[in-house]
Amino acid sequence: EVQLVESGGGLVQPGGSLRLSCAASGFTFSNYGMNWVRQAPGKGLEWVSYISSSSSTTYYADSVKGRFTISRDNARKSLYLQMNSLRADDTAAYYCARDRGVTGRNWFDPWGQGTLVTVSS
Amino acid sequence: QSVLTQPPSVSGAPGQRVTISCTVSSPYIGAGYDVHWYKQLPGTAPKLLIYANINRPSGVPDRFSGSKSDTSASLAITGLQAEDEADYYCQSYDSSLSTWVFGGGTKLTVL
Numbered sequence: 001e002v003q004l005v006e007s008g009g010g011l012v013q014p015g016g017s018l019r020l021s022c023a024a025s026g027f028t029f030s031n032y033g034m035n036w037v038r039q040a041p042g043k044g045l046e047w048v049s050y051i052s053s054s055s056s057t058t059y060y061a062d063s064v065k066g067r068f069t070i071s072r073d074n075a076r077k078s079l080y081l082q083m084n085s086l087r088a089d090d091t092a093a094y095y096c097a098r099d100r101g102v103t104g105r106n107w108f109d110p111w112g113q114g115t116l117v118t119v120s121s
Numbered sequence: 122q123s124v125l126t127q128p129p130s131v132s133g134a135p136g137q138r139v140t141i142s143c144t145v146s147s148p149y150i151g152a153g154y155d156v157h158w159y160k161q162l163p164g165t166a167p168k169l170l171i172y173a174n175i176n177r178p179s180g181v182p183d184r185f186s187g188s189k190s191d192t193s194a195s196l197a198i199t200g201l202q203a204e205d206e207a208d209y210y211c212q213s214y215d216s217s218l219s220t221w222v223f224g225g226g227t228k229l230t231v232l
Contacts, residue, residue: 035221037223044123044210044226045161045167045212045223045226047222047223050221059219059220061220095166100172101172104153104155104214104216105173105214106214106221107155107172107173108157108159108169109169109172109178110169111166111167111168114166
């Protein structure tokens with residue numbers, strides 16, 4: 001069974017840092033691009049970042065560019081999101097999602113269960 | 122404001138047909154880009170419903186169908202059931218920003 005499990009969320013003060021992890025199983029992780037998508041409480045989905053299968057290409061939403069860094073370890077079948085300079089509006093459930101299709105036509109499937117990040121003093 | 126615009130809510134009675142629109146407002150999401158749909162039940166992660174405009178993943182009932190033109194996409198649900206009550210999101214790609222975008226989401230209420 002294809003599965004993604006996020007961890008690392010929690011309560012952090014504004015300006016602080018947090019590192020999210022996403023453990024993959026049930027598929028050849030190194031063959032797929034991966035994404036982070038977030039959802040603020042009561043709000044819609046917002047794409048955050050993408051990393052290609054070999055880590056050669058990364059993209060970020062403008063809202064996190066310069067503060068967040070996506071990375072992966074194919075040997076460990078793990079995806080990461082390093083979040084620095086956190087702000088209150090970064091409060092959200094963060095989902096990792098496998099990338100399917102080719103860029104421009106790609107979709108996300110499956111998704112992890114999400115990990116909640118709360119930025120508050 | 123998202124470049125993909127969905128109605129905030131739609132509703133229908135059991136057995137009826139409903140459609141959810143996803144209007145493209147960016148010139149950089151057009152004929153060459155696909156629209157995908159996700160269903161999200163309260164407190165759970167989104168789940169893929171339709172990919173590449175019209176395709177259903179294995180396990181998705183054929184009550185769900187998608188369509189797309191150059192400037193909009195639609196999700197149709199026939200034979201509405203109570204378990205269809207959820208939030209639905211469309212998603213595409215904005216080539217001008219090299220970013221992926223979601224519509225604002227539509228809450229479907231089964232009356």
